[in-house]
Amino acid sequence: MRWLHRFGHRLRALWRGGRLDRELDAELQFHLEMEAAANERAGMTPADARGAALHAFGGVARWRDEARDSRGVAPLEELARDVRFGLRSLRKAPGYTAAAVATLALGIGATTAIYGAVDRVLLEPLPFPAAERIVAVRQRNAQGSALVAPANFLDLRERATAFEQLGAFIYFSHDFQSPEGPESIESRLVTEGFLRVFGVGAQLGRVLGPEDFVDAQRRVIVLSDGVWRERFGADPAIVGRAVTLDLAPWTVVGVMPPGYERLVGGRLWAPLVEDDDFRRERAGAYLTVAARLRPGITVEAAAAELGAIARVLAAEHPRTNADVELVVTPLKEQLLGGARPALLVLLGAVACLFAIACANVANLLLARTLRRERELAIRAALGAGRWRVIRQLAVESALLAGLGAVAGLAVAFWGVRLIRTLGPADLPRLDELAVDTRLVGVAVLASALAAVVAATVPALRLLRHDVGDALKAGARTVASGRATRAARAALAGGQVALAVLLLVGAGLLGRSLRALLDQERGYRTDGVATMSVQAWQHYPTRARRAEYVRLAVEQLRTLPGALAAGATSSLPLAGPIGADDATYSREGDASGEAARAHAVAVAGDYFDVLGIPLRRGRRFDRTDDAAGPGVVIVNEALARRAWPGEDPVGKRMRVAFAAAPVVREVVGVVGDVRHEGLDREPTPTVFVPHAQAATGAMIFTVRTAGDAASLVKQMREALFALTPSMPVADEATLEGLLDDSLRERRFQLSVLGAFAIVALLLAAVGTYGVISQATGERTREIGVRMALGARQRDVVALVMRQGGGMAAVGAALGLLGAAAATRGMRSMLFGVGPLDPPTLAAGAAVVLAAAAAACWLPARRAARIDPTDALRTD
Amino acid sequence: MTDRPTELLQGTLDLLVLKTLSLGTPMHGWGISQRIRQMSRDVLTVNQGSLYPALHRLEERGWVSAEWGASENNRAAKFYRLSAAGRRQLAEETALWQRLAGAIQLILQTT
Numbered sequence: 001m002r003w004l005h006r007f008g009h010r011l012r013a014l015w016r017g018g019r020l021d022r023e024l025d026a027e028l029q030f031h032l033e034m035e036a037a038a039n040e041r042a043g044m045t046p047a048d049a050r051g052a053a054l055h056a057f058g059g060v061a062r063w064r065d066e067a068r069d070s071r072g073v074a075p076l077e078e079l080a081r082d083v084r085f086g087l088r089s090l091r092k093a094p095g096y097t098a099a100a101v102a103t104l105a106l107g108i109g110a111t112t113a114i115y116g117a118v119d120r121v122l123l124e125p126l127p128f129p130a131a132e133r134i135v136a137v138r139q140r141n142a143q144g145s146a147l148v149a150p151a152n153f154l155d156l157r158e159r160a161t162a163f164e165q166l167g168a169f170i171y172f173s174h175d176f177q178s179p180e181g182p183e184s185i186e187s188r189l190v191t192e193g194f195l196r197v198f199g200v201g202a203q204l205g206r207v208l209g210p211e212d213f214v215d216a217q218r219r220v221i222v223l224s225d226g227v228w229r230e231r232f233g234a235d236p237a238i239v240g241r242a243v244t245l246d247l248a249p250w251t252v253v254g255v256m257p258p259g260y261e262r263l264v265g266g267r268l269w270a271p272l273v274e275d276d277d278f279r280r281e282r283a284g285a286y287l288t289v290a291a292r293l294r295p296g297i298t299v300e301a302a303a304a305e306l307g308a309i310a311r312v313l314a315a316e317h318p319r320t321n322a323d324v325e326l327v328v329t330p331l332k333e334q335l336l337g338g339a340r341p342a343l344l345v346l347l348g349a350v351a352c353l354f355a356i357a358c359a360n361v362a363n364l365l366l367a368r369t370l371r372r373e374r375e376l377a378i379r380a381a382l383g384a385g386r387w388r389v390i391r392q393l394a395v396e397s398a399l400l401a402g403l404g405a406v407a408g409l410a411v412a413f414w415g416v417r418l419i420r421t422l423g424p425a426d427l428p429r430l431d432e433l434a435v436d437t438r439l440v441g442v443a444v445l446a447s448a449l450a451a452v453v454a455a456t457v458p459a460l461r462l463l464r465h466d467v468g469d470a471l472k473a474g475a476r477t478v479a480s481g482r483a484t485r486a487a488r489a490a491l492a493g494g495q496v497a498l499a500v501l502l503l504v505g506a507g508l509l510g511r512s513l514r515a516l517l518d519q520e521r522g523y524r525t526d527g528v529a530t531m532s533v534q535a536w537q538h539y540p541t542r543a544r545r546a547e548y549v550r551l552a553v554e555q556l557r558t559l560p561g562a563l564a565a566g567a568t569s570s571l572p573l574a575g576p577i578g579a580d581d582a583t584y585s586r587e588g589d590a591s592g593e594a595a596r597a598h599a600v601a602v603a604g605d606y607f608d609v610l611g612i613p614l615r616r617g618r619r620f621d622r623t624d625d626a627a628g629p630g631v632v633i634v635n636e637a638l639a640r641r642a643w644p645g646e647d648p649v650g651k652r653m654r655v656a657f658a659a660a661p662v663v664r665e666v667v668g669v670v671g672d673v674r675h676e677g678l679d680r681e682p683t684p685t686v687f688v689p690h691a692q693a694a695t696g697a698m699i700f701t702v703r704t705a706g707d708a709a710s711l712v713k714q715m716r717e718a719l720f721a722l723t724p725s726m727p728v729a730d731e732a733t734l735e736g737l738l739d740d741s742l743r744e745r746r747f748q749l750s751v752l753g754a755f756a757i758v759a760l761l762l763a764a765v766g767t768y769g770v771i772s773q774a775t776g777e778r779t780r781e782i783g784v785r786m787a788l789g790a791r792q793r794d795v796v797a798l799v800m801r802q803g804g805g806m807a808a809v810g811a812a813l814g815l816l817g818a819a820a821a822t823r824g825m826r827s828m829l830f831g832v833g834p835l836d837p838p839t840l841a842a843g844a845a846v847v848l849a850a851a852a853a854a855c856w857l858p859a860r861r862a863a864r865i866d867p868t869d870a871l872r873t874d
Numbered sequence: 875m876t877d878r879p880t881e882l883l884q885g886t887l888d889l890l891v892l893k894t895l896s897l898g899t900p901m902h903g904w905g906i907s908q909r910i911r912q913m914s915r916d917v918l919t920v921n922q923g924s925l926y927p928a929l930h931r932l933e934e935r936g937w938v939s940a941e942w943g944a945s946e947n948n949r950a951a952k953f954y955r956l957s958a959a960g961r962r963q964l965a966e967e968t969a970l971w972q973r974l975a976g977a978i979q980l981i982l983q984t985t
Contacts, residue, residue, distance in 0.1 A: 023942075027903060027952045028926065030945070034904040035922070056922050063923030070931040 024067055032057060078388070079395070086396040096368055097400070100361045104404025104450055106758060107357025109411020112435075112443045114350040114751075116412070117419050118343045120433050126263065126332055129199040130292075133164075135299060136334040137289040137306070140325045148289045149320070151282035152313060153191075154274070156289075156326070159309050162302035164294045167194025168287040171576075173534055174221075174245040174268055175727050176231060181720065182727035184534065185227060185245075188266035191274070195222070195256075197292045198264060204228075205239035205254030212253065213271045219250040222269040224261035246537050247725065263335075282320045283583060284658070290331060303328045319594075341827045342748050348821065349505060349755045352498040354446065356762045359491045361404075361454040363769055365397060366488060369458040370773075390459045394451075401451035405443050409435065412443060422747050457487050485774065492763075492770040493810035496847055499763035500814025501821060502756040504843035508822060508832055509749040511839060513742065515831025522673035522682065523572060524611035527563075527704050528734040529711040532577050533719065536696035538726045545694040546626060548722070552700060553604035555718045561704045561711065566606030567690065570598070571699045572675045573737040574730065578697030582657035582686060586642055597638055598675060598683045599657045601698070603690035607670060609703045610734075617649040617668030625691040630655075630664035636672045638684030655686055657693055664688070677741060679830050699730070708733040748828065760850055763810075768854040771803040775858045782862055783870020792863040799862050803855030804848075811844045818843065887928045889971060892956065892964040895938060900955040902945060903929060929954060937963050 032053050039049035054060065090097045125131045137156070139148040148156075153168050160166070169188040176185050188194075195207040202222065212220045221243075223232070232238055242249040250270070261267050272278075293302055306326040314321045369376070376389050413435050420433055461484050539545040549567055556565035570580040582599035606612075607619060615636060624631045632655055639648040648669055654661040672682035690698070700719065704711050712731050719728055739746075775782075782795055790798075822834035832839065894909045895901065901909070906929075907922045932938045937960030945951040956964070 023952070024926075024930075026950065028923070030902070030949060030951050031904040031907070031922065031926075033949075034945075038908075058921040058923040060923060063926050066924075066927035067930045070927045070934060 021068065024064060028060060028064060028067075032060075078391075082392050082395040083399065085392065086399045089396065090399060093368065096364060097403075100364050100400050100454075101403045101407055103357045103360045103364075103762065104401060104447065105407035105411050107354045108404055108408030108443055108446045108450065109415055110755065110758075111350050111354045111446050112408060112412035112439050113415030113419060114346050115442050116416060116433055116435070116439045117423070118347050119438070121336055121339055122343055126335075127259070128263075130295075131332065132330065133293040133295070134197060134331040135291050135293060135302065135328050136331050137166075137291055138327050138329065138334075139285050140327055141323045146288075147285040148287045148326075149282045149285040150274075150278045150287055151280060151317075152285075152321070152324070152326070153287050153289055154279060155313060156306070156309065157193075159312075160302075160305055162293060162297045162305050163291040165193045165197045165292040166289070167191045167197050167291070168272070168289040169194055169266070169269075170272060170286055170288070171266075172270070173729065174250075174270070175247070175534075175537065175725075176245055177725065178231065182725050184727040184729040185231075185267050186729075187268035187270060189272035190269050191272050194290065195269060197290045198260075199292065200257065200260060202254035203257040204236070205252070207254055207256075208269065208271055213273060216273040216275070219248060220253045220271065221245065221250040222254045222256060223252055224256050224267040224269075225258040226261055227267045228255045282317055283656075284579065284581070286579070291328075299328055299330060341824065342744070345505070345825055345828065346748070346751055348824070349502055349752055352502055353755050353759055354450075356495045356498050356759050356766075358450045358453040359495050360762050360766050361400065361450065362457045363488060363491050363766055365393075365400075365454050366458045366461065366484070366491075367769065367773055369393065369461065370484070393459055394455050397451045397455035398448075400454070401447040404450065405447035408447065409440065409443050412439065419751075422750060457491070461487070488770050488773070489806050492766045493806050493813070495759070495763040495766045496807050496810025496851060497814035497817060499756070499759040499850075500811050500843050500847045501817045502752065502759045503846055504815075504818040504840055505822060505825065506749065506752040506756040507839040507843055508825060508829055508834065508836060509745065509752055511832045511836065512828070512830040513745050513749055516678045516742065516745070519674065519678055519831075521572075521678065522612065522671050524703075525734040525738050527706065527708045528609060528701055529704070529708040529715055530571060530574070530699050530701045530730070530732055530734065530737075531712065531715055531719070531728045532574075532697070532699040532730040533726060533728055534577070534697050535723075535726065538723055539696065542694040543626065545696050546691040549603045549690050549694070549698055552719060552722055555722060556700060556702050556715060557604070559702060559704075559711065559714050559718060561706050563703045563705055564605040564608040565700070565702045566602065566604035566609045567698045567700045568603075568606050569601040569690075569693075569695050569698055570675070571701070571737075572610075572673055573677075573734065573741050574699065574732070577699065577730070578695055579658040582655055583661075584642075584653050584655045584686060585661075587652040587654070587663075594654075594656070595641075595684075598685040599655070600685060600687050601657075601690045601693045601695050602687050603698070606701060609701045610673075612673060613671040615669045615671060616647065617666070619668060620687075620689040624667075624689040626694075628692075630662045630692060631667045631689060632664035633668040633670055633687040634666055635670050635682065635685040635687075637682045638686065639669050641684050653686075655688065657686070657688060658695070659693070662692075701734075708735065745828075760847060763847065764850045764854040767803060767807060767851045768857065770806070771799065771855045772858040772861075774802060775799055775862045778862075779865060779870045782865050783867040786865065786867040787871065795863045795865070796859040799859035800852065800855050803851060803859075807848055807851035807855075810851075811848055814847070815840055815844055885967070886971075887924060888932060889964070889967045891925070891928055891932060892937065892960055892967070895954060895956040896961065896964055900943075900953040902951040902953050904951075906954070932960070936960075 032050075035053035035056060036046070036049040039052050040046060044052060057063070126134070128134060137148060138146045139152060140146070148168065150168075157166050167190060169190040172187045172189045173184045174187045176183050190208065192208065192210055192213050201207065203225070205222075208220065208222060212218065223238070228234055228238065232243065235241075238252050239254060240251065242251050244250075245268070256269075293299070306328055310321070310324060310326040314324060376392075379389055379392075416433050416435055416439075535545055535548060539548045553565050553567055556562060559565070569578055570576060580599055582597055583594035584597055585594045602620065607614065617633070620631065620633065632653065634642070634648055642648065642653070643651060648666045651666050653664055653666065655664050656662075670687070673685070674680055674682055675685070676683065700715065702711055702715055712733065716728055716731065719726075782790075782798070785798075786795065818840060819835055826834055890910055891906060894906050894913070897909075903925055904922075907925050929938070929940075933940050933954070937957060938954045939957050940952050940954045942950060943953045
């Protein structure tokens with residue numbers, strides 16, 4: 001019960017602090033008057049009586065303060081006083097405050113922004129119920145495809161027990177006539193279970209159900225929230241209405257909630273009807289499969305079951321499934337896993353930056369503490385007590401951190417915006433990144449950490465140091481002890497090390513980007529404009545499609561400024577728009593040995609547009625049409641594989657490209673193209689004349705000597721003129737596609753580069769500060785040296801040696817750290833190893849040069865010291 | 875003779891104050907200091923101010939209670955009185971002090 005009484009007493013004291021102070025004063029006053037009165041009665045004069053009373057009392061101020069302290073409210077009052085004092089002293093040193101706050105803001109802001117990105121992309125679970133049970137199923141063979149063949153999918157559906165829901169989709173598009181013109185909306189044809197895999201219901205109407213898959217003629221469709229709002233005016237009565245898509249009426253059965261389309265993909269979902277062709281297709285893999293695991297089944301268990309099923313299928317269908325595996329990956333991993341190494345590297349880099357910022361602020365605080373040591377010593381001697389002074393320091397540090405946090409949030413806000421605009425476009429959650437309460441919490445935590453770290457070194461110094469030394473007569477500035485010097489040097493050296501680490505990382509990324517760009521691509525990207533069409537609806541027969549493409553290419557050739565025009569069913573750097581693989585066998589091969597190849601239908605001067613060289617034989621010409629014999633052009637990679645050491649021209653092969661195998665004669669060989677990406681090896685490819693494989697999914701390409709972007713509009717108009725109701729999609733220039741493909745790398749490089757530059761600056765500033773301070777303290781010593789005959793040169797050398805030594809140790813540590821840390825970057829690099837010597841050397845050299853520059857000014861100042869002045873200095 | 879005051883240990887002063895108040899009537903701070911001076915035959919005379927932190931501490935711990943009243947010469951003064959808990963504390967501390975004093979005496983007696 002006692003504690004209750006004490007607590008009540010403290011509360012009362014807190015509440016009525018002012019009044020209690022007055023009471024105490026009155027009490028003491030009473031005492032003094034009584035004592036004085038007693039002294040007067042004893043015979044003293046009033047003045048003497050008063051004097052004696054005061055003397056007998058002992059220091060009034062002291063006892064009053066102690067009496068107040070023992071009231072138990074002191075800590076809070078003192079805290080308030082400390083805060084006021086701290087604010088005042090920060091205001092009195094604006095330069096130092098600004099430097100500390102700016103450094104902290106940079107460190108805290110960057111850390112918060114990057115942490116937010118990492119958290120959003122990697123850590124937060126997908127917004128579906130029991131999202132950890134959603135998995136992606138992929139089919140893998142020697143070539144490494146990710147899509148599943150329909151027959152395999154159907155067998156999975158029948159035989160696998162691990163899944164509660166299983167579904168698949170194919171990429172599709174629906175043409176929509178908007179007031180502005182025809183437009184192509186990206187959509188998905190889904191199997192019955194697909195939408196249920198995600199466990200999300202429709203916001204209007206329903207998702208597709210079994211009844212929608214029965215009749216192929218019934219056109220039903222589910223809209224995404226975006227399409228519903230943008231194209232149909234968010235009509236609340238849309239369910240049950242018919243909308244016109246692909247020139248036909250489709251009945252809307254439901255609208256999905258907002259955000260669904262971004263994660264699941266597609267803006268419209270229509271039923272994928274399983275006809276006989278679908279059920280039989282085991283060679284062509286074009287389904288994307290997702291599933292929901294049964295509760296209690298682990299991913300490993302599902303993987304095991306799928307492995308067993310794959311083996312059974314391989315035995316049942318050796319021709320197509322001999323090397324086919326079925327793998328299961330958690331969906332989150334599938335969508336975002338590729339980003340993990342890069343994000344972790346960024347997180348590591350920002351941690352380095354944060355450490356550097358804290359070290360800088362610690363050094364600043366330490367320098368300031370040393371300057372104020374006298375003042376602090378006096379306060380301690382007057383009864384403040386060592387802990388009180390440290391608490392003062394902690395409060396000041398916390399104030400700095402608080403200001404730094406506020407400024408840091410501004411930096412984070414800006415940084416988040418930067419990440420969103422510059423960041424890789426295909427990281428699906430990145431656009432949700434915003435400065436929310438959680439990030440604010442992170443910022444606060446970071447600033448608290450910074451405050452603690454920054455205050456530790458000066459506090460330690462205060463604890464160990466005997467304050468009496470500071471008051472020695474004649475000492476104007478306090479010389480730092482060895483421990484302090486070592487601490488400061490360690491802090492600055494640490495900054496140098498971290499700067500080296502970041503520079504090396506950025507350098508490696510930069511060299512990777514350079515190596516990628518320097519790679520022999522196999523095609524030209526300058527001045528090429530492209531756009532795609534899906535002509536199936538508008539030109540339903542092969543003959544009409546072939547004619548359309550031929551005519552379109554003719555038209556495009558006549559565009560002003562066009563040097564060459566062509567069309568292709570598969571463009572490097574662009575995603576697939578239709579079937580793009582085939583199997584082939586050479587004439588004379590046994591029928592079971594079909595190999596896989598990338599397959600492209602081309603028309604017009606496609607090879608010229610992309611600058612793909614012809615190595616042997618001829619290009620396609622007018623005679624290679626549907627009536628003529630089957631012809632094919634292969635690339636060097638396929639020639640090497642199929643006919644090593646021989647001339648392929650004239651040889652025959654059977655090619656099955658989205659159809660039954662056709663015998664074709666090789667008429668030409670073209671150069672290899674890195675089709676999949678700049679960092680992938682060229683795949684064996686067959687090129688077929690469009691007239692002989694008239695697909696409706698084609699990309700038109702035109703080369704111009706001038707600016708490709710301006711050609712895009714003219715291309716579009718020309719194609720609209722030919723077919724007014726058919727939309728075009730994927731309008732782009734090859735340069736733009738190239739930039740997009742490098743966007744992720746450029747982003748990583750920019751961020752890491754920015755960090756490295758900031759780290760370099762901070763390290764230079766830190767070095768400057770330390771050397772400047774150290775040199776200042778050695779003024780006397782330098783004066784002595786000069787008096788004893790040292791020249792200016794020698795003094796400069798002396799200072800530079802000190803700075804250089806510190807920086808060299810830091811750089812060495814940084815290189816060691818880089819050697820260890822860059823291993824984790826291996827997957828992000830191209831053409832350089834993580835321990836690339838020139839990059840390591842360059843990183844260290846740059847930082848050392850910066851440190852040397854930072855030491856130069858103090859060195860010159862030291863050299864100009866007048867020995868006699870120096871000897872007079874304390 | 876140096877000018878340095880004889881500083882009492884914090885605990886000892888508390889004990890003396892409790893003892894003084896145990897003698898019955900509520901007293902104000904000056905009165906307590908006078909009484910201590912008397913009872914100690916003027917040995918403990920200086921640093922009267924040290925009484926007040928002690929008094930406030932004792933009040934905060936609940937061993938004394940205080941209220942404002944009128945002094946002998948009709949001035950406002952704060953009067954302290956011993957509480958029941960304070961009485962118990964006094965007994966404990968007295969016993970402790972006597973044990974301590976006895977031990978020191980023993981040590982000083984051996985030659």
